[in-house]
Amino acid sequence: MDWRSINFDWNRARAFLVTAEEGSLSAAARALGLTQPTLGRQVDALEQELGVMLFERIGRGLRLTPAGHELMDAARQMGEAASRLSLSAVSQSEAMEGEVLIACSDVYGALIMPQIVAQLRAAEPRITIRLVVSNSASDLLRREADIALRNFRPEEPNLVARKLRDTCARLYARPDYLRSIGNPETQADLSRASFIAPDDPAMIARSLADFGFDLNEANFPIVTDNFLVMWEHVKQGLGIGFIDEQIGNAEPKVTEALPAMRPIAYPIWLVAHREIYQNRRLRFVYDFLAEALRHPLHSDENTSG
């Protein structure tokens, strides 16, 4: 495309428009929050730039030349479009209406978010929520989501992040499963137990080694990349699984496998695009989530899936 015809200083067009409408440079300067010399120079420069004399300089005030009068039509339309642009922008950033994309894990999406979303929509019904469920970190910079729940400190610059709290994961299993393996009481007692593991068993095994376990691939007969799937297998009595204590404690079908064991602590971070600084709707959801997730839910509030 050829942009030559718009390649002039648009601020000078604004100066021309307001000066013509207000009748003087001084009045235009007041209206725009600038000074009279500035407006005067901008109008002069526009005349030079366009090669047209816009105003006659008479003693007091200015008067449009015939040429200037001819150009007022286009200038007004430019101003109206500018006004639409800015008002539309304001309404966009101020509007509570619209969709917010929240990225979270499948477990959070299924077991924690529902009641938070319910509260949020009760508070602000015009906001609609799209849950982007993934167990890998969503790319906020590419707007795969507006706000993400993460369990690690985000490293990307240009993101807004807030650590909400620390939480714990514990080992859960069905009581009948625990009985079937002899009601273990120590890590050593679980050396031949079955764990329902997410994703990479080898890595899980290494991590659990820090907690006194001695496990190998034989301890991971069922693997899935979906925590919900894992959890359902635990609830079915097929083995032991790690899950957030908030969820595990609320599930009547299961019990803690090793109550004496030190839990695995990890953080809860709320991460968002910088746009939350500018968009009232995003800001609202961000703050709402931060407040709702700051403390664990009461057990009786949980969905037991």
Next chain:
Amino acid sequence: MDWRSINFDWNRARAFLVTAEEGSLSAAARALGLTQPTLGRQVDALEQELGVMLFERIGRGLRLTPAGHELMDAARQMGEAASRLSLSAVSQSEAMEGEVLIACSDVYGALIMPQIVAQLRAAEPRITIRLVVSNSASDLLRREADIALRNFRPEEPNLVARKLRDTCARLYARPDYLRSIGNPETQADLSRASFIAPDDPAMIARSLADFGFDLNEANFPIVTDNFLVMWEHVKQGLGIGFIDEQIGNAEPKVTEALPAMRPIAYPIWLVAHREIYQNRRLRFVYDFLAEALRHPLHSDENTSG
């Protein structure tokens, strides 16, 4: 009027428009003759100013956010209006079509300009002429005229002036009138003659004293502020009058009253508004008049009124 909604940096809107249309800051910079950092900062600033995120920064290039996409409509209309403004300005300054206001004295308007205007309109028929006839200097700065013929060096700054040549005024009268007062040959012989005087007889008397006359108010029985009226009275044989030799010599009814007398010399200046530098039509008329008036018209070209 309330201008708040247009009081943002319009150049940033231009940066936004071209960047969105071109697909990248670099391409927009090339299209506008700016640099990529400049465009980038302008877009950033617009986002801050409007409170809306316009682009997602993805690896290569940018992509409009939904909010940015919403604003493109208004931005395009702004650009189209800007384009109309600029193109309209160009066509105005380059248009040969239109009116040109020429200020001149009544004598020039009636006796000199007609044939010059005829030539001018033959050369450029789309130009129309309005003759602003006045024996006092028109105010070009207030656009009482575009171009003025004057008989003195203009003093106003901001005007464009060119001295075309010097010309002379001489004393004329009808031969029968001269006979009736005894065929005068010297200034003293005219001490009881009748002069048809423009405007202020006392001032004329003082001026003529420099040329050896000794006149008083009794010598000015007919006074008018209109040189054409004066000239018609001279042609009617009612007295003696000063007029440009170009006109006097071309009028068969009259003859020079004192051929031996030194003529009154005065300059012919062409004065115009600065706008002639920008307006092709004004420039054409200015140059045409300068050329046409540089030398006296041939006698046989004159209208004899």
Next chain:
DNA sequence: TCCAATCCATGCAAATTCGTATACCACTCA
């Protein structure tokens, strides 16, 4: 898998623009 091309972000010096202060002019009203 590496290289070339292309793009955005940022630091810094230069150029431009802006605001303050002031001079000057035209009109109005006492």
Next chain:
DNA sequence: TGAGTGGTATACGAATTTGCATGGATTGGA
């Protein structure tokens, strides 16, 4: 007529904006 009001033009120092140079990152193809 003379002071007051409200306007434009200009000088100059300060603030902002711009361009250049450079670094980092991604894409596409050899």
